[in-house]
Amino acid sequence: MTESMNDTMPPDGEVADLAALQAENASLQDRLMRALAETENVRRRGERGIEDARKFAVQDLARELLPVADNLHRAIAAATGAGAGPAAHASLLEGVGATERMLTSALERFGVRRIPALGTRFDPKAHEAMQEVEDATQAPGTVIDVMEEGFTLHDRLLRPARVVVARVRSRVGA
Known part of the structure; x- marks a missing residue:
């Protein structure tokens, strides 16, 4: 009966290998848990950094x-x-x-800059026409008055200049 018991028991070398694998598995699981925890900490620090940047920009x-x-x-x-x-x-x-x-x-x-408008050609990318008036002294499409200054931030439009634009004098009976 001792022989059959020895048949079911792994040799000492295999027991040692199994114990080494179990120890390595436990070590890898521990390293994995630490890496996951560190990743979560980095994520939280990043979120706090973004929140602070937004809040104090x-x-x-x-x-x-x-x-x-x-x-x-x-x-x-x-x-x-x-x-x-x-x-x-x-x-x-x-x-x-x-x-x-x-x-x-x-x-x-x-980086906030005023948009030059008065006396320039109307540009729908930078100006908002609030009114058109007949003005024989100015070329059609020329900005003749600025109602509200426009501004850019590093070449990005913050607010268009609200302007009055000259138009061609209408011809009566033509």
Whole structure:
């Protein structure tokens, strides 16, 4: 009976091989679990990075615009203050002009550019025609007035310039 028992038992070499394979399997499973955990951590860090980038993308622009807001606040306070005579109004106008220049400069540092419109040929990619008027002094399709400035951001249209365009004078009886 001992012989039949020996027939069902694997040789010692096979037992050692089986134990080594089981140990290797356990090691590989552990490495796999660690790799999966690390992948999940990287994914979460990436999502947090994207969320932060989205949330704080305008941080530098906002920092540049704060002095502009401060100057506008001071201009309003000066205009509504006591003794706001003609000299105060001239000073207010000068301050508002300086504030506009600061704002334009801050926007330009971030790639925001004004679209040239007045006196140019109407371009439907950059202009929005708000009105057409007869003007014999201008060629048809020329922008003769700008109702609202247009802007691009790094060559991408932010807002079209809203313009008035010259048209050909209509002929009566022709």
